[in-house]
Amino acid sequence: MSEYVRPAFAIVFPNLGGIAGGFLTRKAIPDWYENLRRPSWRPPNYVFGPVWTYLYSSMGYASYLVWRDGGGFSGDAALPLACFGTQLALNWAWTPIFFGAKKLGLATIEIGALWGAILATIITFHPVNRTASYLLLPYLGWVSLASCLTFNIWRNNKDRTD
Template identity: 75%
Template sequence: MAEYLRPAFAIILPNLGGFAGLFVTRSNNSRHWYQNLNKPWRPSGGVIGPIWTYLYCTMGYASYLVWRDGGGFNGRARLPLAVFGTQLALNWAWTPIFFGAKKLDLATIEIGALWGAIVATIVTFKPINKTSSYLLLPYLGWISVASCINYYIWRNNKDRQD
């Protein structure tokens, strides 16, 4: 495989799940429901797409660096890449839970698990490639803010009957 295809694949993969999440968030039912929630300050919709694209690209490239420097799936990178895959699955699962199922309590628990999985990914990536762990810090910051927003929405919309 051409050397440039490996990082390209690693970068594209996380974006696929993010793209799939658009179908859930863009449904009329989800939009109307979300607009009527009691929400705190949050980033405008116009910045969310570019931010997530950046974050998905950096997390994908970080995984490539660990795969490359850690000997792939048969080397030292096996555990860090499994942890990465876990956090990516948790990342992709949040949107259908929050917007699709409208389970604010479960989404709050899930995003907490995601936060922990991101920390674990950073910790396991660092011994193999420090740059890869640093690339994930903006992602951790973004999920920290998102967790606070998610928690606020859950706490202030508990009595809703949707």
């Protein structure tokens, strides 16, 4: 049975932070975010929930593959899982910074650090489990888009916030 429980836990765990962030985001979108100057190329709001659910689930499964194939937290997976934990913490921190504190400049810096942490995770996952590293590529792509969006919103709203 544990052959199903461990991957299921790994998939659900990253989504918990996403769900918590969703509550914060939901309140800020109509009251604050919709009044910001945003680029025309931004994805529609309804896309974010399904995309993040997919990304959190795939990153969770990737972490399980590395944990399984790398000998857990004390084997070859120790550094890759530390990188994973770092990027996950940075991921979860972005929403309270951007939507909660409304610190657009800080959110721009933070998402840059997140992007670097995702890249480090991909690089360290690769020797342990290539599939796990490849599962994170859409995540890096999405955070690249989100980084450009965050920077653009900060640049176009500096006079309103921060």
